[in-house]
Amino acid sequence: MLTALTIHELSARFRSGEATPSQAVREYLERIAALDPKVKAYLTVVPETALGQAAAADARFRSKAPLGPLDGIPLAVKDVFCTRGVETTCGSKILKGFVPPYDATVITRLRSAGAVLLGKLNMDEFAMGSSTENSAFFTTRNPWDLSRVPGGSSGGSAAAVAADLAAATLGTDTGGSIRQPAAFSGTVGFKPTYGRVSRYGLIAFASSLDQVGPFAKDVADTALMLQTIAGHDPMDSTSATIPVPDYAQALRLDVKGLRVGIPAEYFIDGLDPEVEAAVRAAIATLEDLGAKTESVSLPHTEYGLAAYYVIAPAEASSNLARYDGVKYGLRVPGARDLIDMYSRTRGAGFGAEVKRRVMLGTYALSAGYYDAYYGQAQKVRTLVLRDFQEAFKRVDVIVAPTTPGVAFKMGEREDPLQMYLNDVFTIPVNLAGLPGLAIPAGFTQAGLPIGLQIIGKAFDEATLLRVAKAYEAATPWRSRKPELAA
Amino acid sequence: MAEPKITMKEVDHVARLSRLALTDAEKERMRRELDGILSYIGKLRALDTEGVPPTSRAVPMTNVMREDEPRPSLSQDEMLANAPDRSGEFFRVPKIIEEPVEE
Numbered sequence: 001m002l003t004a005l006t007i008h009e010l011s012a013r014f015r016s017g018e019a020t021p022s023q024a025v026r027e028y029l030e031r032i033a034a035l036d037p038k039v040k041a042y043l044t045v046v047p048e049t050a051l052g053q054a055a056a057a058d059a060r061f062r063s064k065a066p067l068g069p070l071d072g073i074p075l076a077v078k079d080v081f082c083t084r085g086v087e088t089t090c091g092s093k094i095l096k097g098f099v100p101p102y103d104a105t106v107i108t109r110l111r112s113a114g115a116v117l118l119g120k121l122n123m124d125e126f127a128m129g130s131s132t133e134n135s136a137f138f139t140t141r142n143p144w145d146l147s148r149v150p151g152g153s154s155g156g157s158a159a160a161v162a163a164d165l166a167a168a169t170l171g172t173d174t175g176g177s178i179r180q181p182a183a184f185s186g187t188v189g190f191k192p193t194y195g196r197v198s199r200y201g202l203i204a205f206a207s208s209l210d211q212v213g214p215f216a217k218d219v220a221d222t223a224l225m226l227q228t229i230a231g232h233d234p235m236d237s238t239s240a241t242i243p244v245p246d247y248a249q250a251l252r253l254d255v256k257g258l259r260v261g262i263p264a265e266y267f268i269d270g271l272d273p274e275v276e277a278a279v280r281a282a283i284a285t286l287e288d289l290g291a292k293t294e295s296v297s298l299p300h301t302e303y304g305l306a307a308y309y310v311i312a313p314a315e316a317s318s319n320l321a322r323y324d325g326v327k328y329g330l331r332v333p334g335a336r337d338l339i340d341m342y343s344r345t346r347g348a349g350f351g352a353e354v355k356r357r358v359m360l361g362t363y364a365l366s367a368g369y370y371d372a373y374y375g376q377a378q379k380v381r382t383l384v385l386r387d388f389q390e391a392f393k394r395v396d397v398i399v400a401p402t403t404p405g406v407a408f409k410m411g412e413r414e415d416p417l418q419m420y421l422n423d424v425f426t427i428p429v430n431l432a433g434l435p436g437l438a439i440p441a442g443f444t445q446a447g448l449p450i451g452l453q454i455i456g457k458a459f460d461e462a463t464l465l466r467v468a469k470a471y472e473a474a475t476p477w478r479s480r481k482p483e484l485a486a
Numbered sequence: 487m488a489e490p491k492i493t494m495k496e497v498d499h500v501a502r503l504s505r506l507a508l509t510d511a512e513k514e515r516m517r518r519e520l521d522g523i524l525s526y527i528g529k530l531r532a533l534d535t536e537g538v539p540p541t542s543r544a545v546p547m548t549n550v551m552r553e554d555e556p557r558p559s560l561s562q563d564e565m566l567a568n569a570p571d572r573s574g575e576f577f578r579v580p581k582i583i584e585e586p587v588e589e
Contacts, residue, residue, distance in 0.1 A: 101564040194545045208543045237550040238543075306527045317504065324505070326577050328568035338582045339505065347507030352515075355506055359516060360523060362504045363492070376530050378540030383533070385544055417522050433544025458545060 002027045003164040004481070007221040010167060011069050014061050021057035021072025024167075025050050025116055028074045032118070032165050035484050040140045041150075041160040043079050044087055045119035050074065053116040060114065069224050071114030076166040078157045079120040080127055081212075082201040083107055086117075090203045091125040091135040091153075094349030095329045104201025105236065106170060106212055106229045113228050118166055121156030125351045126320065127177055127205045129153050130422040131413070134353045139410055142185060143482040144448055148407040151181030154215070158185040161215045163484055168216040168225050172202060174209045175308055176403075176426025179438035182215055183402035183451020186440045186480070188222045188468065189215045193459045194433035195240035197226075198233030206315035207238075209308075209430045218478055219439070219469040223247035226461060242459050250462035251469045256290030258467065261395035265301035266425055272405040278442040278450040279401045282471065286399065289470050296391040296398060300383040304428040307384065309420060310364045310377035311431075316354075317361030323349065356416060385432045392457050397467055401425055402438040402451035429455055437464045440477040449477075491524035492517055 002010060002024045013019040029047050036042050057072030066072070077083070080090050082100035084107075089095045103111070110117070124134035132140040132155035140155045142148040143163040150159040154171025158181035161169055171178045173191035182189025190213045197212040204210060214225035230244045262283060267276060287293055325331035325345035332348050335341035350358070364373035391398060403422060413419045429436040434455055441452035452471070456464040472478055497517045501508050508516065562575055571578040 098568055101560050101567065194543070195547075234552070238547060240545065300533075303530060303533060306530045309523060309527055310530070321505075325570060326579055329570070331570035335580050338580050340507075341580045342505040343507040346505055350506070352512075355504075355508070355512070356516065356519060356523075358504050358506065359497075359500050360520060363496070363500045363520070363524075366500065366503060372531065373527065375540060376533075376535060377527075378542060379535035379538040380530055380533060381544075382538050382541040383535070385541055415522070416519055417526055420523075431544065 003031050006217045007069065007073050007167050007224055010073060014072050015066065020061065021054040021116060022051065024072065025054040025074050028118055028166065035163060036165060038141065038146060038484065039143055039159050039163045039165065040138050041121055041156040041163065041165055042076070042119045043089060043122050043137060046086055046117065050116050050118050057114050057116065067114035070110065070228055072116060073167050074116045074118050075110060075168055076118045076121050076160055077107065077170040078123050078154050078172060080123060080172050080203050081107055081170065083117065083120065086120060088120065091123040091137065092349065093136040093330060094323045098328045102201060105198035105233045107201065109229050121160055121169060123156055124153035125354050127153040127172055127174055128353050128357055130180055130419055132156065133410065134351055136351055142407045143484055144186065145407065148409050151184035151407065153177040155181050157215045158182055158187055158189065161187045161217060162482060168214055168221050170212060171215055172210055172212050173430065174205050174312060175430050176423040178213045178215065179402050179426050179436055179451070179453060180422060182438040184407040184449065186449030187215050187217065188219055189213065189438045190222050190226060191429070191436045192226060192230065192461055193435045195238055196459065196461065197229050198236040198239045200233055200235035204319040206312040207319060208315060209312060219465060219472050220251060223251055223465050240459065245462050247462055247465055250466045253466050254290065255286060255467055255470045258291045259395040260286055260291045260293045261296035261391050261398040262293055263296050263298045263398055263400055265298050266400035270404050271401060274444045275401050275405060275450050279452055282441045282452045283399060285471060285474050289474055294395065296395055298387040298391060298428065300380065300387050301428055303380050304384050304431055305420060305424050307377040307380040308427045308431060310373045311381065313357040313361030314364050314374050317358045317365065320358055353416065381431050384428050388432045388434060396463055398455040400453050400455065402453040406444055406448040406450060425453065434458055435461050435464055437468050439468045439471060442477055491521050
């Protein structure tokens with residue numbers, strides 16, 4: 001089955017002539033048709049255009065002129081990226097039917113590399129959530145246990161990779177939306193440094209935090225995906241001009257002598273004992289591989305979540321002002337006047353979590369509360385950032401759990417605050433703008449995946465990939481797959 | 487019981503600022519949930535941040551300028567294609583100036 005292969009394995013078969021991109025795309029489309037009714041990862045599948053792109057890739061391989069390691073590889077992306085001619089909803093009713101007239105830069109880069117786009121993946125509405133239960137359309141299921149959530153907000157992206165419904169995918173991470181679903185679904189998920197990847201054509205949630213990154217079946221594929229999407233983009237003034245290194249090279253290095261920090265604040269009450277045991281075992285593995293571990297302190301960790309739930313909603317309340325029923329998307333008819341049309345359209349078009357965050361953000365920015373909430377949260381953000389800067393004077397990377405627990409049951413977390421607490425270990429990394437990678441680190445007794453989080457210095461994605469690769473090579477987790485029957 | 491962090495009057499005010507039409511049931515639920523979230527966020531005030539500068543972005547940013555030169559852009563038709571209502575080359579919206587509503 002070609003769908004079980006990694007990108008690098010599949011590409012090798014294309015090059016040797018053992019398989020063609022068209023065969024791979026057809027296998028993926030058949031698997032999606034058979035299994036996605038259960039997993040529900042896709043919002044949109046585009047078989048005709050995918051087969052057309054595959055045929056073009058076939059021709060390049062036949063003439064021995066493939067474009068590179070992603071040529072002919074079947075991929076899918078979170079429905080948060082604008083795709084020319086393909087409906088883009090961001091998981092919201094307010095954007096139902098929106099067909100972007102242009103591609104996001106990351107989509108352009110994947111297309112230029114020859115990758116085939118299979119479709120668009122489910123997500124929490126406007127990337128606000130940790131389970132895909134906030135999607136306006138349906139909830140994606142965890143391929144390891146269909147009664148559980150895949151995590152979120154990039155839950156469709158994670159589930160598609162875990163269930164072999166795409167070779168790799170793209171997601172976005174504002175407070176953990178790549179790393180948390182990667183941990184819940186047993187895939188590799190990588191949030192690069194803020195500014196590393198262009199956000200042009202990405203539908204904005206919280207602009208000082210949002211970052212694009214890949215989900216993949218292994219670390220080598222993660223490096224290939226990042227290599228393709230990383231780098232400065234003149235269309236995104238917040239994208240960094242720092243050169244992108246050759247990530248494949250980093251994968252060849254071992255971790256002997258590398259300094260690994262263990263933050264005490266990430267091993268707290270409420271951490272699932274099975275998650276803690278797996279993370280401790282992973283730390284021991286890194287020591288066996290020659291890494292030097294030491295304890296570090298990130299004392300403001302417990303304030304990160306509170307600061308985030310001021311900053312992210314504040315930015316969202318401003319970013320989401322554009323959904324006004326004028327330029328695209330839903331408009332509720334019968335309004336008295338313009339303001340009434342705005343209010344009714346937004347009232348009908350946004351789901352409960354989006355309304356909650358728009359309200360929270362507007363409140364935090366409103367006259368009389370600005371200093372107490374927004375101003376204070378930005379100062380706390382400085383303290384969180386300084387914690388990491390201090391720690392990284394002594395260590396090269398930090399390792400920790402990705403989440404306090406494993407994938408939870410659908411409908412289990414109805415209280416919004418309980419849902420937010422899921423992100424307690426991923427949010428500080430966004431506040432500090434750092435790269436963070438989640439990698440499978442074992443399974444619970446019940447067979448649910450556990451994720452190890454590796455946090456690095458700004459723009460030092462190469463070292464994270466190096467540590468992840470060494471850990472992956474030393475552990476058996478990568479070979480296990482969920483059992484799914486049509 | 488602790489004093490509520492947010493009153494119904496404030497919920498109404500913020501909903502108006504947010505341009506969100508909410509039902510009465512939504513407003514009551516919103517008040518209750520925002521109250522819980524604001525209580526949690528209140529822990530920020532316990533931190534002494536005297537003399538700490540605010541951070542708006544973790545990675546330093548500089549202003550980016552480019553030459554002001556004409557280049558290709560999307561056509562008017564492409565830009566208007568997703569509009570819920572258009573009139574020729576314009577987005578059409580309901581009237582902006584309020585008039586007395588007939589009873």
